[in-house]
Amino acid sequence: MPRMNAARKHPVEFTLNGRTVRAEVENRMLLSDLLRHEIGLTGTHVGCEHGVCGACTVQIDGRPARACLTLAQQVRGSDVRTVEALAPDPAVLSPLQAAFRRHHGLQCGFCTPGILMSLDALLRERPDADREDIREHLSGHLCRCTGYATIVEAALAAAEEQRKEETTNA
């Protein structure tokens, strides 16, 4: 592949929430900025821009990752999911989102999209995730409103619900 000049924009193609997107970006463009400013998906929030706060967490190839520590060019060919992919319908929350609402897992909501994407990845990978697993995943996020306890309760409730659902369907 030829060297991509800094002064120009270059194409990047990847899957975003199940659809192929193609964008023209500067080499220095972060994935977080591509999502928000170019594509217009503002559900992914930007806090610290150096990987500490976790607000910008999205899923890249199924794993939670910082969008602010990823260049847009690095997701070429990858599968990216953002918080916009969670709700099945604009009027219906996903089970995890609904549990957050029920258990007061958010107040201002700034950190919530990132936390949802980390926990969604955890619950899909490990449906039997316990309190400790949830806390481990949450340690990569800062929330200044809730004190985290309600977030842990919401995640445990969502995990429980998901397990019940699977038993019913089995």
Place this chain on the structure above:
Amino acid sequence: MKPASFDFLCPDTLEETLAALADGGGDARVLAGGQSLVPMLNMRLARPALLVDIMRLEPLRRIDTSGDEIVVGAGVRQAELEAWPSLSRDLPLLAAVFPWLGHVQTRARGTVCGSIAHADPSAELPLSLVTLGGAVSLRSRNRKRKVKADDFFIGMMATDLAEGEMIEAVHFPKARPGGGYAFREVGRRHGDFAIVACAAVADDKGLRLGIAGVDDRPRVFPLPALDDDQFDDAINDIAWSLDARDDFHASARYRRELVRGLGRETLKEASRCRA
């Protein structure tokens, strides 16, 4: 908090990568997982003219066993080594270290070799490599060399890596039969940078204690047995020999106290684990 502009190259071969690094000299940087380099770009502490993305180079994405060593290629993500089935048998120290290494979200992208190249004085992977007596394979267009970990880290975020060179792999010595390994860390938040981190090995060669977060690079020291009369003096001498400094997170005095207390705890645990 946006990177300055740079040229970008995503080569398909190692030859192309090494040629670009040779031509770029000091202005070219290798980009792997980006979990150390992209924050530096965002804060403009690094302003390379060229980034060379090595994650499409398949030969670098391997974990190999070679004799007494586990060889981790430059494209292996931390989460991949963490999930490697032989980890707890062959590298029990790393199995203890991973839960403390950044967060799930950064281990998913960050590479093992990237953390070694970044050489943060409080980072867990450089500490582990030095404590185990590992080595780093370096490659440039005209040269291939292997450097002992203790010689590779030369100061605060400074390594022996020359212009035009890249890390091709790191070599972790396999656990010795019956050896005990332990890791402890004190930080402000689980997964944040350590104030002090200790790694200990107890095997047929005796006790060794690795310390990060105090000096400007990870250091490793031999120690007498825990019940030896000389032990207290020895660990105290180590604490004072390190160039501990006061900073925003902790005083030099607290760091020395952690070396004595946490160091002893870590050595105790490694000794207990020794079969």
